[in-house]
Amino acid sequence: MNKARSYDAIPTAWGTLARSGAVYILLAAISTAFLLPLAWMLSVSLQDIRGVFAQPFVWIPSHLHWENYADVSELIPLGRYFLNTVLVTVPVLLGTLFSSSLVAYGFSRIRFRGRSALFALCLSTMMLPGQVTMIPLYILFSRLGWIDTLWPLIVPSFFGSPFYIFLLRQFFLTIPREYDEAARLDGAGKFRIYWSIILPMARPALITVALFSFIGTWNDFFTPLIYINSPENATLTLGLNMLKSQIVGTGMTQWHLLMAAACMVMIPNIILFTLGQKYIVKGIAMGGVR
Amino acid sequence: MTRTRPITALLCALLLNSCGSNDRSDSGAERVSYNCAANAVEIKSLQAEIPAFADSTGVEISLQPFSGQEKLYAMIAAGQPPDIFYTNNVLRDKLAAEGRLLDLRSLSAADPFTDRLWPDVYRQGLSADGGLYSIGNWSFTAGVYYNKELFDKAGIPYPDTSWTWNDLLGAARRIAARTNASGEPEHYGIFIPSHFIEVFELMNGAPVGDQSLFLNFSESSLEIYQQYLALMNDRLMPDLRRIQAMGMQASQLLQSGKVAMLVEAVPHQVLFETLTIPWGVSPIPRFGNRPVRCFRSESGGLSISSQTANPEAAWKALKWIIAGASIYQPNPVLRDADFVAGWEARYPVLSGSGFREVWQRSLNHPAGDPRMFVRFSSWTSATILERLQPMLDKLWARETTIESLVAAQPEINRAARAELTRLIQRGRLDQKFVEAIEEQLRKASP
Numbered sequence: 001m002n003k004a005r006s007y008d009a010i011p012t013a014w015g016t017l018a019r020s021g022a023v024y025i026l027l028a029a030i031s032t033a034f035l036l037p038l039a040w041m042l043s044v045s046l047q048d049i050r051g052v053f054a055q056p057f058v059w060i061p062s063h064l065h066w067e068n069y070a071d072v073s074e075l076i077p078l079g080r081y082f083l084n085t086v087l088v089t090v091p092v093l094l095g096t097l098f099s100s101s102l103v104a105y106g107f108s109r110i111r112f113r114g115r116s117a118l119f120a121l122c123l124s125t126m127m128l129p130g131q132v133t134m135i136p137l138y139i140l141f142s143r144l145g146w147i148d149t150l151w152p153l154i155v156p157s158f159f160g161s162p163f164y165i166f167l168l169r170q171f172f173l174t175i176p177r178e179y180d181e182a183a184r185l186d187g188a189g190k191f192r193i194y195w196s197i198i199l200p201m202a203r204p205a206l207i208t209v210a211l212f213s214f215i216g217t218w219n220d221f222f223t224p225l226i227y228i229n230s231p232e233n234a235t236l237t238l239g240l241n242m243l244k245s246q247i248v249g250t251g252m253t254q255w256h257l258l259m260a261a262a263c264m265v266m267i268p269n270i271i272l273f274t275l276g277q278k279y280i281v282k283g284i285a286m287g288g289v290r
Numbered sequence: 291m292t293r294t295r296p297i298t299a300l301l302c303a304l305l306l307n308s309c310g311s312n313d314r315s316d317s318g319a320e321r322v323s324y325n326c327a328a329n330a331v332e333i334k335s336l337q338a339e340i341p342a343f344a345d346s347t348g349v350e351i352s353l354q355p356f357s358g359q360e361k362l363y364a365m366i367a368a369g370q371p372p373d374i375f376y377t378n379n380v381l382r383d384k385l386a387a388e389g390r391l392l393d394l395r396s397l398s399a400a401d402p403f404t405d406r407l408w409p410d411v412y413r414q415g416l417s418a419d420g421g422l423y424s425i426g427n428w429s430f431t432a433g434v435y436y437n438k439e440l441f442d443k444a445g446i447p448y449p450d451t452s453w454t455w456n457d458l459l460g461a462a463r464r465i466a467a468r469t470n471a472s473g474e475p476e477h478y479g480i481f482i483p484s485h486f487i488e489v490f491e492l493m494n495g496a497p498v499g500d501q502s503l504f505l506n507f508s509e510s511s512l513e514i515y516q517q518y519l520a521l522m523n524d525r526l527m528p529d530l531r532r533i534q535a536m537g538m539q540a541s542q543l544l545q546s547g548k549v550a551m552l553v554e555a556v557p558h559q560v561l562f563e564t565l566t567i568p569w570g571v572s573p574i575p576r577f578g579n580r581p582v583r584c585f586r587s588e589s590g591g592l593s594i595s596s597q598t599a600n601p602e603a604a605w606k607a608l609k610w611i612i613a614g615a616s617i618y619q620p621n622p623v624l625r626d627a628d629f630v631a632g633w634e635a636r637y638p639v640l641s642g643s644g645f646r647e648v649w650q651r652s653l654n655h656p657a658g659d660p661r662m663f664v665r666f667s668s669w670t671s672a673t674i675l676e677r678l679q680p681m682l683d684k685l686w687a688r689e690t691t692i693e694s695l696v697a698a699q700p701e702i703n704r705a706a707r708a709e710l711t712r713l714i715q716r717g718r719l720d721q722k723f724v725e726a727i728e729e730q731l732r733k734a735s736p
């Protein structure tokens with residue numbers, strides 16, 4: 001009987017193996033398709049300009065032009081732009097985390113009249129494209145004398161972001177209210193509960209928000225483009241754009257240098273994403289439970 | 291916590307330093323802002339020369355190298371437009387009609403600089419009301435780049451200024467005659483990117499540079515469309531969709547020998563810097579005995595904001611950017627600049643390549659810019675093109691016919707007329723422009 005059962009199991013095992021194999025092959029093919037542009041970028045960053053346009057394209061060049069990475073710094077002050085980007089990204093990260101979590105806490109834990117309507121209003125602002133608010137915001141910042149400074153890139157993050165508020169609110173709703181009640185019995189106020197109970201328990205969601213916020217700010221091109229005028233205040237994305245050819249026919253796009261710079265610019269993103277990817281999945285999954 | 295304090299303090303200090311007010315030290319010079327679409331090389335060069343310009347003229351140029359239409363509109367709306375900025379024809383006309391641009395005639399009238407400009411460059415800066423709202427800051431033409439090896443192999447003489455469309459077809463046929471096992475030519479004869487068809491329409495006598503309010507297919511244009519389709523049907527030119535799908539760049543097509551001839555812009559830096567094959571460039575061929583009409587594009591230029599506080603200083607700066615800044619010299623918009631010699635010095639490969647002949651012919655026979663996005667009036671261009679361009683794309687993909695294209699003309703023109711009516715009724719345009727448009731409208735027969 002046992003013998004017969006194991007005999008029957010063989011085709012099932014083969015079938016499972018074949019199914020898994022097919023799934024892995026499919027996933028590998030999709031991953032390759034997604035990774036190809038990245039591989040192209042890396043390959044081009046190590047070639048000269050002729051290699052970029054070679055036909056057929058040589059993926060692994062015979063001579064690696066590592067000097068491209070140094071040449072970029074001669075064309076644009078990469079260090080200065082890196083510093084500017086850090087100076088924007090770090091406060092934006094802190095501002096986003098603090099303001100969004102505070103608002104989310106209010107929407108998830110404090111009962112007040114019109115809460116649902118206010119939350120719906122908050123979410124509805126997500127439907128507004130950035131271009132709609134761009135001119136009023138520009139006028140506002142211009143009256144404050146903040147044009148061509150980093151303030152317009154930083155300050156809005158201290159007023160909450162509807163998407164992050166939504167994400168965090170959903171996560172906060174999964175935290176049992178009994179914790180709040182226990183803390184209240186111990187004499188904790190609303191802010192103390194938020195700071196000492198809710199935030200530590202919402203670490204996966206906060207890390208998710210932090211990562212999204214970091215990646216979004218680090219890669220943001222449009223906002224600095226609108227508010228920054230002087231080269232010395234530029235962020236990395238504006239710096240990359242300066243490596244592209246422009247309208248007047250005096251310079252072609254130095255693709256090899258542009259790709260070398262792009263490789264360097266994306267390193268912090270890759271590191272952070274690698275370190276925090278498990279939290280992203282966890283944060284979003286838990287935020288979506290309720 | 292104590293360890294992070296110095297880092298936090300450092301970050302805060304740096305942040306406050308970077309976020310400081312925009313005011314700069316007052317050196318007494320008149321300050322002019324230049325919002326330029328410039329790359330890193332240009333910015334470096336301009337930044338190095340601006341102090342000397344300020345010393346000699348008392349005009350200090352502050353560079354704003356991050357440009358874009360959204361940014362420009364935001365700056366204008368906030369009442370802080372840059373003093374000098376780049377505009378294309380359509381943007382220039384719209385801003386001029388809204389009173390946003392300075393009419394440069396008063397500044398240019400008595401200035402010898404104006405005489406240094408090629409007449410077609412000056413003309414391109416004029417708007418519907420007769421005002422001068424921009425000065426072209428660059429110019430280019432088009433030519434046929436060819437692979438000398440493939441011509442030698444096929445025993446065909448190199449093209450010169452006398453060649454015609456039939457000569458081009460003959461050469462393309464001979465080069466494409468040899469096929470591989472799958473019946474595909476080993477080398478295609480020619481590749482004409484679809485955005486260069488207009489150049490051939492121009493040479494074939496089509497009235498395409500008249501800033502027309504409406505779409506009006508001429509027989510000359512339709513003849514070129516037929517010829518273009520025939521090139522693909524006869525396998526003298528690779529299928530446009532296939533090339534687009536493969537993502538091949540112009541230089542790759544020529545470098546790889548996939549095509550023997552390629553129509554592209556002259557000058558074209560990517561080709562000059564990346565081609566390793568022996569190559570030459572020849573003018574766009576004539577159609578029989580039709581007169582030579584060359585494509586020259588000055589479809590954009592530098593404009594000065596009407597809100598500028600220092601019009602004279604801005605004009606000085608504009609002139610310097612075009613005729614003084616070394617990165618843009620020799621500038622092809624200037625009559626007294628030896629553009630060809632300058633480029634031959636920069637790219638020795640150009641000597642004897644035919645570049646000189648192509649450029650000279652464009653100077654001798656300027657017939658405007660026939661490209662679709664400047665062919666029509668700035669007021670109807672977007673309305674026409676958003677309907678016409680998808681149809682043209684379908685035509686080149688051979689999914690529709692020339693007859694269908696012609697049949698769509700009345701509908702496209704109805705939309706253009708509706709747009710004009712709406713524009714006039716909205717009342718945002720300066721009266722002089724409204725009158726000019728109405729006059730054009732009366733004359734036009736869609």
